[in-house]
Amino acid sequence: MALLLKNARAIDPACGLDDVCDILIRDGRIVEVGRGLALGKGVARDLAGKIVVPGLVDMHVHLREPGQEQKEDIASGSRAAARGGFTAVCCMPNTTPVIDSAAQVRFVAERAAAVAKCRVHVAGACTQGLKGDTLSEMGDMAAHGAVAFTDDGRGIQSSGMMRLVLDYASMFGKAVMVHCQDEGLVGAGQVNEGVASTRLGLLGWPAEGEELEIARDIALARLTGCPLHIQHITTLRGLDMVRAAKAEGLPVTCEVTPHHLFLTEDDITDDYNTALKVNPPLRTAADAAGLLEGVADGSIDCIASDHAPHAAWEKDCEFEVAAFGMTGLETALALVLTKLVGGGLIDYARMVELMAVNPRRVLRLDPVGIAAGSVADLTVIDPDAAWTVDRCGFASKAANSAFIGMELTGRAHDVYVGGYATMEEGVIVE
Amino acid sequence: MAFSHKHLIDISEYSADDIMLVLELAVKFKEVNERTIKKVPTLKGFTVINMFNEPSTRTRSSFELAEKRLSCDSLNFGGSSTSAVKGESLVDTIETLNSYKVDMVVVRDKHAGVPRLIAKHVDASVIDAGDGKHQHPTQALLDLYSIWERFGRLEGLHVGIVGDIGHSRVCGSLIPALKTMGCTVTVIAPPTLLPARPDVLGADFVSSAIEAVLPELDVVYMLRIQRERLEGAPYPSLREYNLLFGLTRERERLMRPDALVCHPGPINRGVELDSYMADHPQRSVILDQVYAGICTRMAILCLLLGGSDDGLTA
Numbered sequence: 001m002a003l004l005l006k007n008a009r010a011i012d013p014a015c016g017l018d019d020v021c022d023i024l025i026r027d028g029r030i031v032e033v034g035r036g037l038a039l040g041k042g043v044a045r046d047l048a049g050k051i052v053v054p055g056l057v058d059m060h061v062h063l064r065e066p067g068q069e070q071k072e073d074i075a076s077g078s079r080a081a082a083r084g085g086f087t088a089v090c091c092m093p094n095t096t097p098v099i100d101s102a103a104q105v106r107f108v109a110e111r112a113a114a115v116a117k118c119r120v121h122v123a124g125a126c127t128q129g130l131k132g133d134t135l136s137e138m139g140d141m142a143a144h145g146a147v148a149f150t151d152d153g154r155g156i157q158s159s160g161m162m163r164l165v166l167d168y169a170s171m172f173g174k175a176v177m178v179h180c181q182d183e184g185l186v187g188a189g190q191v192n193e194g195v196a197s198t199r200l201g202l203l204g205w206p207a208e209g210e211e212l213e214i215a216r217d218i219a220l221a222r223l224t225g226c227p228l229h230i231q232h233i234t235t236l237r238g239l240d241m242v243r244a245a246k247a248e249g250l251p252v253t254c255e256v257t258p259h260h261l262f263l264t265e266d267d268i269t270d271d272y273n274t275a276l277k278v279n280p281p282l283r284t285a286a287d288a289a290g291l292l293e294g295v296a297d298g299s300i301d302c303i304a305s306d307h308a309p310h311a312a313w314e315k316d317c318e319f320e321v322a323a324f325g326m327t328g329l330e331t332a333l334a335l336v337l338t339k340l341v342g343g344g345l346i347d348y349a350r351m352v353e354l355m356a357v358n359p360r361r362v363l364r365l366d367p368v369g370i371a372a373g374s375v376a377d378l379t380v381i382d383p384d385a386a387w388t389v390d391r392c393g394f395a396s397k398a399a400n401s402a403f404i405g406m407e408l409t410g411r412a413h414d415v416y417v418g419g420y421a422t423m424e425e426g427v428i429v430e
Numbered sequence: 431m432a433f434s435h436k437h438l439i440d441i442s443e444y445s446a447d448d449i450m451l452v453l454e455l456a457v458k459f460k461e462v463n464e465r466t467i468k469k470v471p472t473l474k475g476f477t478v479i480n481m482f483n484e485p486s487t488r489t490r491s492s493f494e495l496a497e498k499r500l501s502c503d504s505l506n507f508g509g510s511s512t513s514a515v516k517g518e519s520l521v522d523t524i525e526t527l528n529s530y531k532v533d534m535v536v537v538r539d540k541h542a543g544v545p546r547l548i549a550k551h552v553d554a555s556v557i558d559a560g561d562g563k564h565q566h567p568t569q570a571l572l573d574l575y576s577i578w579e580r581f582g583r584l585e586g587l588h589v590g591i592v593g594d595i596g597h598s599r600v601c602g603s604l605i606p607a608l609k610t611m612g613c614t615v616t617v618i619a620p621p622t623l624l625p626a627r628p629d630v631l632g633a634d635f636v637s638s639a640i641e642a643v644l645p646e647l648d649v650v651y652m653l654r655i656q657r658e659r660l661e662g663a664p665y666p667s668l669r670e671y672n673l674l675f676g677l678t679r680e681r682e683r684l685m686r687p688d689a690l691v692c693h694p695g696p697i698n699r700g701v702e703l704d705s706y707m708a709d710h711p712q713r714s715v716i717l718d719q720v721y722a723g724i725c726t727r728m729a730i731l732c733l734l735l736g737g738s739d740d741g742l743t744a
Contacts, residue, residue: 198625201542201564201602206626270440272543316521318541320562 002026002042003419008052008380012370013349014357023052025376028419032372047380050413053352054368055087055377057359058329060152060177060231060255060304063089063120065111066104067096072309072397074108078116080307080329080396082422085412087377088119089307089329090363093130094153100125100136102144109145117422117429118415119377121147121363126165126176132156135168142172147363150177152231153279155213157183163220170226175253175362177229180213180238181280190320192281196265200272202320205281207235214238218245221252229362230254232306234280236290243299253362255302256291258335259326263402264288274315274322275402278308296345301358305332309398327401330394335403337383337410380414387411395428433733437556439545441567441603446610453575455729456722462499463724472728473502476735478534479527481548482508482559486538488695488720489559489568493536496727502735508538520544521551528552533735537561555734563597568727569694570603574611575722576715577649580690585612590643592618592675593653593702594664595633596625600653600694605631616643618675622664640675644684651692652677652702668701679706682713690715 003025010033011018022037023030063077072080074091081089091108093099099108105122112120124141126149128134138149149169155178156162169176186209191197193204214230218241221228233239233254245252259278264285268276276282294300308325315322336355340346346354356379360367368377389403415423422429433451435444444452462470478497482490490506497504507527524547527535534555537545542562549556560566578584589608595601595617608615609632616635617628628636637643644650655671665671672678677691691703691713699705708714 194626195630198627198630201562201599203563204626270543270546272546313519313521317519318539318547319543320541321520 001419002039003376003416004037004039004042004044005052005378005380006037006044006046008047008050010052010370011348011352012054013352014054014367014369015371017370018349023370023378025416025419028376030370030372030374030376033370049382049384051348051381051383052370053348053379053381054356054370055415055417056085056333056355056379057088057090057363057365058084058086058305058307058332059090059302059359059363061089061091061307061329062094062309062325063091064095064309066107070311071314074111074120075115076395076397077307077309077329078112078118078120079428080327080394082117082415082428083395083412084329084331085333085379085381085415086118086329087379087415087417087422088121088365090121090123090147090359092150092152093123093125098125098129099123100128100130102137102140105141105144105146118417121365123148123150123152123177125149126151126169127156127161130154132158132161135164138169138172142174146174147365148175148177148229150179150231152177152179155179155181155183159216159220162217163224166220166224166226166228170224174364175227175229177231178213178217179231180210180217182209182212185209185212189281190277191268192265192283194265194284196268200268207237207283207287210280211235211238211241214241218242218250218252221245221250225251227251228253232257232260232280232304233291233300234260234283235287239290239294239299246299253301253358255304256295256300257304257306258328258332259402261288261291261295262335262339267402272319273402274317274319275326275400277319277322277324278326279324292345295340295354296350301354302362303332303336303354304359305329309396310400311398315400325400327394327396327398330396331389331401331403331408333381334387334408334411337381338408342409376416376419378416379412381410382413383410385409385411385413435734437545437549438567438730438734439549439556439558440565441570442606442610444607444610446612449571449574449607449611452571452726452729452733453578455733456575456725459728460725462728463721469499469501471501472732473497473500473735476502476534477530477532478502478504478536478731479530479532480504480506480508480536481527482506482538483544484538484540486560489538492720492723493559493727496724496731499724500728500731502731520547524548524551528554534731557730557734560599563599563602565602566599567603567607568723568730569600570607571726571730572719572722573604573651573692573694574607575726576692576719577690579718579722580715581648587648588614588616588646589649589651590616590618590647591651591653592640592677593655594623595619595628595653596623598653601631604651605633608632616647618643620665620674640677641681641684644681645686647689648686649690649692650677650685654694654696655698655701657698657701672701676702676704677707678704682707685713689713692716692719695720
């Protein structure tokens with residue numbers, strides 16, 4: 001099976017490519033990149049006006065299977081990924097039961113092989129049951145394909161336990177990804193502590209509850225040498241700590257979500273819109289501005305959606321009762337294109353670093369590029385597509401997005417995984 | 431008169447004129463409450479649901495009495511009879527209430543924002559009778575009434591609020607309402623009982639030294655201190671709280687001659703107030719506040735539902 005993608009502008013910062021050219025794909029791999037390529041037998045597609053980039057990876061998603069299929073499952077979540085332009089995702093282990101053993105890792109991998117529309121990489125739990133008190137079998141999970149370890153959804157409260165996790169994980173050459181949340185400071189916090197918590201009469205979730213654990217975990221990365229990845233960073237001071245760690249040469253990386261870049265605590269009005277209830281919470285406008293700067297200057301490595309689908313009834317209730325999290329797979333790329341690339345803050349090459357190159361690096365995946373020999377995982381972007389985020393337009397089972405109604409420019413047009421289309425012209429290929 | 435509100439949910443949506451309209455109408459209802467027969471047909475034919483999803487005796491009975499004296503039909507809904515006990519979502523419960531075709535929902539809930547959620551799902555008017563740690567606007571109205579009745583004005587008064595500001599829905603409404611009426615507000619509390627940003631509520635000054643502030647105040651508004659377990663409590667003991675923040679007989683000498691003492695009730699005698707101050711014949715308006723609760727609630731029910739003024743003028 002051969003495929004020829006013609007006349008798209010191909011951008012791959014890893015090999016310095018930014019040119020209109022043709023890409024010839026055979027048996028799942030790119031065999032030639034150049035001008036005026038011809039194809040004997042196979043499918044040729046004219047992609048004039050489109051942009052083709054190495055397949056995007058969302059390194060932080062919740063696919064909810066097993067056990068929480070009312071929110072999402074691997075079939076629906078991976079279709080949401082394809083619709084959003086992603087060729088691969090990394091799913092978090094806070095399912096029911098928790099993905100804390102090789103059997104659970106294999107379950108997800110096997111379900112994905114059967115039903116998914118993107119590559120599904122699995123992050124295993126650091127501690128059994130995400131309880132923060134006993135190491136999980138990270139070695140066995142790594143042997144069965146886990147790409148990283150995390151207790152995402154909660155912070156590991158004991159510094160001693162966290163040290164044990166990093167020390168133990170360091171022998172597998174995988175990153176430990178941390179959700180930084182000090183329970184003593186955060187407790188039942190609902191929104192950023194400060195203006196929002198006071199105005200809304202809700203318990204505050206202080207920035208320091210995140211920053212303390214970032215500081216601690218960086219110190220422990222220094223002590224253990226284990227690669228540390230800070231998940232969904234939200235504060236300016238937290239980012240400054242990451243900057244300092246990088247300057248010191250520590251193996252520390254971080255990611256930011258589109259909602260922490262483009263929304264703030266000020267968006268939570270007297271309306272108590274539960275779509276805006278996320279963990280960690282939306283912070284101040286100054287924090288969001290600082291994060292944008294970090295995206296542009298390279299101190300933030302990755303943009304990840306923290307796609308957190310919930311059933312309608314889990315959000316259509318009292319703010320304090322509502323589940324934390326919002327979906328993101330189907331809006332992340334378009335938000336980045338509209339607000340960051342369209343806004344002139346970053347260029348396409350930087351977007352590719354943030355959403356394809358760096359996530360693969362953090363997850364220790366093989367690089368994917370637009371060059372002969374690379375696996376043909378490609379995302380084709382229509383940079384001019386103007387569209388409105390529609391509650392009824394999601395491939396995800398869930399619609400808990402705070403971006404519904406927003407007008408965006410640019411979105412994924414086609415997605416190829418291993419040379420096969422998972423989405424063509426905006427339609428999932430079944 | 432131009433009263434255009436459908437709900438009373440966020441007191442900061444009410445202008446000084448709106449609030450004065452409520453207070454002035456409350457004067458008329460006070461006159462009704464002085465009569466032998468304390469009932470007027472003002473809201474005859476209207477249906478009100480009192481949806482109290484967390485325990486409340488005072489606010490609930492005050493609303494019930496106000497409704498009965500206005501001749502409306504009211505129904506109590508909540509407590510152990512709530513469908514939440516059976517696992518029904520609040521939204522479904524609200525939709526059910528809406529199908530009853532009621533005119534007004536008075537709601538108390540332990541979660542902030544519930545009155546707004548209800549207003550989104552019902553055609554009826556909604557009064558927030560206290561939502562979580564957020565707001566309690568009718569408490570603010572009755573407080574304003576009690577202060578206004580004594581001073582004959584609100585503008586220019588300096589009100590000090592002492593106690594658990596951070597977890598107080600009373601403050602969530604009272605501070606913005608006092609600011610709307612032109613008062614100066616100082617909040618007085620240990621830092622452990624302050625919200626993150628008192629200025630966001632409208633507080634002009636923050637202090638943790640009650641004795642330094644008392645001489646400046648026209649009104650000393652004492653909040654109830656929760657008698658919670660001491661482990662992790664925001665103060666070491668009730669005794670020390672009383673020592674540092676209690677309004678005591680000894681501290682009275684620091685007060686202005688005409689300064690008032692308010693408290694939303696119920697009082698913890700010996701904690702925030704000693705009995706001498708709680709029962710002070712000239713200064714304490716605590717029971718006037720309770721009475722004002724009936725009168726101002728009759729006024730706001732009447733304004734929101736737009737009843738006739740039958741029987742109001744004797």
